[in-house]
Amino acid sequence: MSEATATPERVVPVRHWGRLAAGVLAALALAALLWFFATNDNIRWSAVGRYLFGPTVLEGVWVTLQLTVLSMVIGVVLGVVLAVMRQSKNGVLRWVAGLYVWFFRGTPVLVQIVFWFNIALFVPTITIGGFSVSTNTIVTSFGAALLALALNEAAYMAEIIRAGITSIDRGQAEAASALGYTPLQTMTHIVLPQALRVIVPPTGNETINMLKTTSLVSVVAAQDLLTRVQEISARNYLVIELLIVASIWYIALTTVASVGQYYLERRLSRGYARGRKRLTAGDLLRGLLPIRTTERRPS
Numbered sequence: 669m670s671e672a673t674a675t676p677e678r679v680v681p682v683r684h685w686g687r688l689a690a691g692v693l694a695a696l697a698l699a700a701l702l703w704f705f706a707t708n709d710n711i712r713w714s715a716v717g718r719y720l721f722g723p724t725v726l727e728g729v730w731v732t733l734q735l736t737v738l739s740m741v742i743g744v745v746l747g748v749v750l751a752v753m754r755q756s757k758n759g760v761l762r763w764v765a766g767l768y769v770w771f772f773r774g775t776p777v778l779v780q781i782v783f784w785f786n787i788a789l790f791v792p793t794i795t796i797g798g799f800s801v802s803t804n805t806i807v808t809s810f811g812a813a814l815l816a817l818a819l820n821e822a823a824y825m826a827e828i829i830r831a832g833i834t835s836i837d838r839g840q841a842e843a844a845s846a847l848g849y850t851p852l853q854t855m856t857h858i859v860l861p862q863a864l865r866v867i868v869p870p871t872g873n874e875t876i877n878m879l880k881t882t883s884l885v886s887v888v889a890a891q892d893l894l895t896r897v898q899e900i901s902a903r904n905y906l907v908i909e910l911l912i913v914a915s916i917w918y919i920a921l922t923t924v925a926s927v928g929q930y931y932l933e934r935r936l937s938r939g940y941a942r943g944r945k946r947l948t949a950g951d952l953l954r955g956l957l958p959i960r961t962t963e964r965r966p967s
Contacts, residue, residue, distance in 0.1 A: 715909040719900065720916060728896030729917055735813060735882045735892060740875050742818035747825025752855060754830050765826065772823035778884050780820055784812035785888040813885035813892075821878060828870045832863030865936050872929030876922050883918075893917055 705711065719725055753765035772780070788803040807815070836859050844854040883894040897910040 710908070711912070712906065712909055715906050716912050719910060719913050724896050724900060725893070725913060725917070728891065728893035731810070731891050732879070732882050732893045733921070735817060735885065735890070736875065736878050738814055739817035739821055739878055743821030743825045744871070746818070746822035747829050750822060750826035751829035751833060754826065755833060769823045769826055772820050777816060777820045777881060778887065781813055781816040781885055781888055784815045785809060787812070809888045809890045812888055813882075813890040817878065817881065817885070821874065824874060825871070828874070829863070829867055832867035833859055835866045836862050868936055869929070869933055872925070872932070876925050876929070879921050879925060880918060
């Protein structure tokens with residue numbers, strides 16, 4: 669048969685009925701769960717709406733944001749120092765940095781929060797020269813929470829930054845050395861800027877995790893979001909309603925952080941991901957529907 673009279677190739681769709689069934693069942697289960705909560709007479713949704721933007725709750729949200737930002741800033745700065753120490757040729761610096769990471773990653777952050785809150789039990793006063801001050805005056809509940817979160821985060825950031833540094837080819841540092849760069853200049857001007865592409869994604873994840881980890885400081889009454897809603901529920905006994913309020917705020921904050929992380933990663937990946945297809949709402953929708961592929965018959 670000549671090419672002019674050949675019949676067009678037939679497209680054979682492949683139907684994935686199991687995938688469709690699983691998607692339908694998941695959607696039904698989610699709808700049933702939402703309906704259960706929405707129609708549950710034991711939950712006073714009016715109270716949720718009333719306290720969601722209450723001044724006390726908003727003050728707790730502000731403290732949570734302060735703890736998150738300050739802890740991450742201190743953790744990143746100290747993490748850079750520890751990561752550079754881990755890469756140092758000085759054995760003592762490597763040992764000290766490794767011991768720090770080992771200790772703070774090996775103990776629960778909740779234990780560290782309680783420890784710093786009770787540090788005045790064995791260090792009652794802080795003396796510098798002839799000046800002396802009570803430890804409780806400096807290490808308040810907020811200060812203890814910040815110390816614990818920041819020092820703990822520094823241990824994790826040190827490993828993240830170290831992984832980013834080691835991902836850069838050693839030839840980069842050797843070339844910088846040949847051009848007359850000092851080790852510090854090589855690290856700050858050559859290695860770290862390139863390592864950001866590896867460091868930023870896990871740092872974003874750590875920030876999102878920190879937003880939720882701040883809820884642990886409620887054990888020392890640091891006046892964060894969870895502490896505030898617990899204080900309110902202790903007075904009006906609306907425990908579930910106030911926990912829903914806190915959950916809504918945590919979800920909202922982590923969502924904003926996730927969006928910021930996405931755009932920051934996208935900006936840093938310019939020049940490395942040319943031609944990458946942009947994710948659209950249609951792509952997300954097609955992930956729930958049967959995918960059709962085309963099969964061509966051999967000519």
